[in-house]
Amino acid sequence: MAGAVTIEPGIVRxxxxxxxxxxxxxTAGMVVSVQQTVVIPLLPRLMTVFGASVAEIAWVFTASLLAGAxxxxxxxxxxxMYGKKRxxxxxxxxxxxxxxxxALSDSLPVLIVGRAVQGASAALIPLAIGTIRDTFPxxxxxxxxxxxxxxMGVGGSLGMIVTGLIADRTTSHHPVFWITAGVAAVAVVLIAVSAHDTGVRAGGRLDLIGALxxxxxxxxxxxxVSKGNDWGWGSGRVLGLFAAAAAVCAVWVVSQMRSRAPMVRLHLLVGRRSLPANLAALLLGFGMFGSFTLVSSFVQTPSSAGYGFGxxxxxxxxxxxxxTVTMLVSSFMAGRLSARFGPAYSLAIGAGLTAAAFGWFTFFNASVLDLIGANAVQGLGFGVAYAALGALAVQHVPMDQSGIASGVNSLVRSIGGSVSGAITAALLTxxxxAGTAVPARGAYTLSFAIVTASAVASALVALVCGVMAREVPEVG
Structure with missing residues (x-):
């Protein structure tokens, strides 16, 4: 092939x-992270703008995760099937x-629709990881x-900072999204001229029924989950929704097992090697996205409530x-860490550090210094865990399945984040x-304890995954 060199079997660059x-x-990964976090600091303000409850406004964040899932x-x-660059x-x-x-929305439903369309860009992360595996030695x-x-870590923090700078000068949420649109357009151009497709193409067809x-x-x-408090947890509507979720999920599993080209290959979801990695991703996603929304609301709560920093x-x-700073440092060191201990044990270390940060703020949250210290430790954990999850998802799958394997891992992480957002919103509501709609301090303490437990469980599952990795040979 003219103008190309073979790096490894199955990889052409x-x-x-x-x-x-x-x-x-x-750059593309950073922009995706920006869109995931850009609305988090705005959620309390959007409640006032649209006259919505905590549970209703949480869908501005949850809709993005759900669409991404x-x-x-x-x-x-x-x-x-057709090339990751496309x-x-x-x-x-x-x-x-x-x-x-x-940017054009003036009502909550339209904003949620826009956030859902934005959320589809979450697929870019596993596609990027698959491209790296295809392209790099x-x-x-x-x-x-x-x-x-x-x-990605920089993008997450940058999104909140940009939002804050704009919010200090206007009460409108529109400028934030115009900036996101502009930066995303730049990313499109950069990818078009700089990235390229390599690797083995897989055959098959698209499973639209599975997606539905x-x-x-x-x-x-x-x-x-989000309407449980409003409708009553024992109400017919809530119980009916839970029953419908279980029934449709069962049908979805059967459809994936019978389909010749399933949307999610279940062996990549619950296979012997895949299940621990995906379970760890689910638990870490639950804790990670839950902490983002909790910290934002806690920081903006007036101190007159008996907590918060106003x-x-x-x-x-x-x-x-x-x-952001500690995540930058740990992310660049993650490669050496995984080379020495393996992705599973690296994930355990990252999830353990994340759990320590969550636990810190669960018990010590009276001072801004507590938040800053916890955030510094959290960045170390996220930096190591993010990189390890990406490698773990594709480590033991054939080259032509690297994209979907990484996608399944991102899917369960997004599901964990979606459920976390709904549960924490329900607790805060x-x-x-007494006599107000302001969440009590105990609501935050309980919520932070739950996300801490989730991160601890993720670390334990990763340890099990590391033990199993020694017993099964890697797929070439």
């Missing part, structure tokens, strides 16, 4: 410098479109994933800066200061 590919993928395995599968461009384009819808894969993970069933049971589950939207982003 054009002579274009690898650093350009890494730059394009890192459905789109990720679909687009990852398409990436394996799908990366598509996801980045959806991010531009969703951002424009949000084996010895440099973990380092490259670590770099992308680092930029997956989205249906997830919506039923999350709607039941901070501004900008303060939320500034308090996250220590996490149900445990309030």
């Amino acid at each position: 054009r002579s274009r410098p690898l650093w350009l590919t890494l730059l394009a993928l890192s 459905v789109a990720t395995p679909l687009l990852s599968r398409l990436g394996d 799908m990366i461009l598509l996801t980045a384009g959806l991010l531009v479109l969703g951002s424009v819808i949000c 084996h010895a440099r894969v973990m380092t490259a994933i670590g770099v992308v993970s680092a930029t 069933l997956l989205s249906s049971w997830l919506v039923c589950l999350l709607l039941a 901070g501004s939207v900008l303060d939320v982003g500034l308090y996250a800066l220590p996490s 149900s445990i309030t200061i």
